[in-house]
Amino acid sequence: MTRTLVVVGHGPAGHRLVEEVRVGDRSGRWRIVVVAEEPRPAYDRVSLSSYLDGRTAADLDLTTPRLRADPLVDLRLNTTAVHLDRGSRTVTCADSTALEYDALVLATGSRPFVPPVPGRDLAGCFTYRTIEDLDALRAAVRPGEPGVVVGGGLLGLEAARALRLLGARPHVVEMAPHLMPLQVDEGGGRVLARLVGALGVGVHCGRGLASLHGGPGGRVRAVTLSDGTELPASTVVFSAGVRPRDELAGPAGLERGGRGGFLVDERCRTADERVWAVGECAAVLGRCYGLAAPGYRMAEAVALQLLGSPSAVFPGADMSAKLKVLGVEVAGFGDVHARTEGAVEFVREDRAAGTYGKLVLAPDGRTLLGGVLAGDTAGYAVLRTLLGHELTAPAELLLAGGATL
Template sequence: MTRTLVIVGHGMTGHRLAARVRELDTGDHWHIVVLAEEPDPAYDRVALSGYLAGRTRQSLRLSGAEFLQDDRTDLHLGCPVAAVDRTARKVMTAYQGAISYDALVLATGSRPFVPPVPGHELANCFVYRTFGDLDALRAAARPGAPGVVVGGGLLGLEAANALRLLGMRPHVIETAPHVMPAQLDAGAARVLHRGAEDLGLRLHCDTAVGSLDGDSSGRVRAVTLKDGAVLDAALVVFAAGIRPRDELAPGSGLQRAERGGFLVDAYCRTADPRVWAVGECAAVEGRCYGLVAPGHRMAESVARQLTGLPAEPFDGSDTSTALKLLDVHVATFGSTSDTDPTLELVFAEGTSRYAKVFLDPDGSRLRGGILAGDTGARTTLSAFVGRRPPADLEQLLLPPRAANA
C-alpha cells in the first residue's frame, strides 16, 4: 500500500531527501508531497552569489524535469505550512488546505539573523538568503557607492564580494578578532584577510555595529560602530548568522533545543516516531549545523530509514568544507575542534599560505586540519584522518610552488 511522505521545505536538504527517497524506494511504497515556501524549486544556495554574477535561476536549479514531472512526487511552490496536527497526522498549509501524512520530515531550514540595533528597519537594509533578496539588493546597488556588510563569516564575505562585483565599495564588520571565526583560526584568517584587502574589501574586526543612521527619506546613510567609527553606507547587508526555522514546534508539541531547532536524536528522529527533522532546522542531540554537507548526511540517513535500509547515525564531528573565497582557497578537513587534548602543528609562509593540523597528543593519529592559500589538496589529506600522519606531511600541506607561481 502506498503511504504519504510529507516534506516541509524544498531547500537543498529537503530536495536531497526527496531525491534519495525516490532513488531508494524501488517498490514505490511512498508518495512524496513537498511543500515549498519559496516560489522557486530548490536551487543551489551555496552558489547563490553566481546569480548576481549573471547566472540564471534555471542554471542554479537542483530539480530537473525528471523530478518535477514524476507522478510519485507532488511539489507545491509558494505553499508555506501554518501548523502541524500530530494527533490527526496532518499539516495545515496556507493555500492547499490540510494534507495527511504517514511520515513527516521537517526541512524548514533557517532564517537570517538581523541584530536588533537601532535603525535596522531603515530602507536599503537587506539580508542575503533568496533570489528575491538578491533581486532587491541588485536594484539598490549604486556603482562607486559604499556598502556595509554586517558579519564576517562565510556568508558575509560572499555578500561583500557580491557588492564588489556590483561595483560598490564594501566594508565588512565582524565582532570576532578575525573573519570566518567559526571555521578558521587566526593564522588561516590572515591569509584570507590579505586576499580580501587585495580585492578592495575593507575589514573591520573586533568591533560591532552601534547603530544605523538614516537620512530624511528613511534610507540608511551611515553605520556607526561601537568603537566610534562612522562608515558611509548606501546600503547595508545583514549576514550575521542564521537561526533555525522552528516556528512549527510550539503548536505541534515538538520539543525545541535550548538554542533553537527541532530537537532530534542521532537518527534525526523527534520524540514522535512519525516525525523527523533534517538540515539547518534540526538540533541533532541539541546542536544545529549551518552547513550543507551535514544536512545532506542527515537526509541520507532519513531516506534509508524510510525505505527500510540500514542507516548510519549522524556524526557531526566532521564539518569538512572547501571553497574558493575572494580568490583564496580555504578548507577544513576531519575534526578541527581543540576542546579535547590535541597536538597542533602549524606550517606557514607569511600571509600567502597556511596549514594547521590536529593530531592525537602522542602524534600517532591525524584528526583534521585547516588550510588557507596555495596548500595541498583537502581530499588528499582527508584520506589520512584517523591514521598515522605520513612522513611527508609538511610537503603534502605546503607543496613546492610551480616555477612561475
C-alpha cells in the same frame, strides 16, 4: 497500499529527501506532498552568489523534468505550513488546506539572523539568503558607493564578493577576532584578512554593529560599530548567521534543541515516531548544522528509514572544507582550533607569499588531528586523508604540498 509522505520545506535537504525516496521507492509505496514556501522549486544555495555572476535561476534549479512530471510528487509552491496537529496527523497551510500524512518530514530550513540594532529596517538593508534577496540587492546597489556586510563568515565573504560584483566598495564587520571563525584559526583568519584587504575589501574584526543611520529618503547612509567607528554605507547586508525555522514545534508539542531546531535523535526522528526533521532546522542530539552536506546525509538516512531500513542513522558531519572566497584559497579540517587536550601546533607562514599553514598534532607529535591552510591549499587532499593517522612525511613538507601518500 500507497501512503502519504508530507515534506514541509523544499530547500536542498528537503529536495534530496524527495529524490532519495523516489529513486528507492520502485513499488510506489509513497505519495509525496511537498509544501514549499518559496515561489520556486529547490535551488543550489551554495552557489547562490553565482547568480550575480552570470548564472540564471534556471541554472541553479535542483529539480529535473522527470521529478517535476512525477505523478507521485505533488509540489506546492508559495504554500506555507502554519500548524501541525500530531493527533489527527495533519498539516494545515496558510490557505486553509489541511494535508493528512502517514509520515512527516520537517525541512523548514533557517532564516537569516538580523541583529536587533537601531536602524536595521532602513531602506538599503538586505539579507543574503534567497534569489529574491539577490534580485533586490542588484536593484538597490549604487556602483562606486560603500556597502557594509555584517558577518565575516563564509556567507558574509560571499556577500562582500557580491557587492564587489555589483560595483560597490565593501566592508566586512565581524564580531569574532578574525574572519571565518568556524573554519579557520586566528592565523589563517589574519592571512585571509590581509589578502582580501588587498582586493579592496575593508575588514573590521573584533567589533559588532551598534546602530545604523538614515539619510535622504529614509535610506541607510552609515553604520556605527561597537567601538564607535562610523562607516559610510548606502547598502548593508546582514549575514550574521542563521536561526532554525522551528515555529511549528511549540504548538505541536515537539521539543526543541537548546539553541532551537526540532530536537531529533541519531535517526533524525522526533519523539513522535511519524515525524522527522532534516537540514538546518534539525537539532540532531541537540546540535544544528548550518551546512548543506550534513543536511544531505540526514535526508539520505530518513529516506532509508521510510523505505524499510529503520536502523539507518545520520552518520555525523565532516565539517572539513576547502573553499575559495573572494579568490583566496582557504581550507580547514579536523580540530582546527587545537582544542584537544595536549595538542601540539606546527605553523608555517610565508608573509611574502601570502600563505599560512597549521597542523594540529596529538600529544605524541605524530598523529594528525586537524589543520588550516590559507592562501595555498595544495596540500589539502593529502592532509585530509591523514586525519587520525601518523604523518607520512615531515610537517614542513606536508604543509608545502610537496608530499604524497
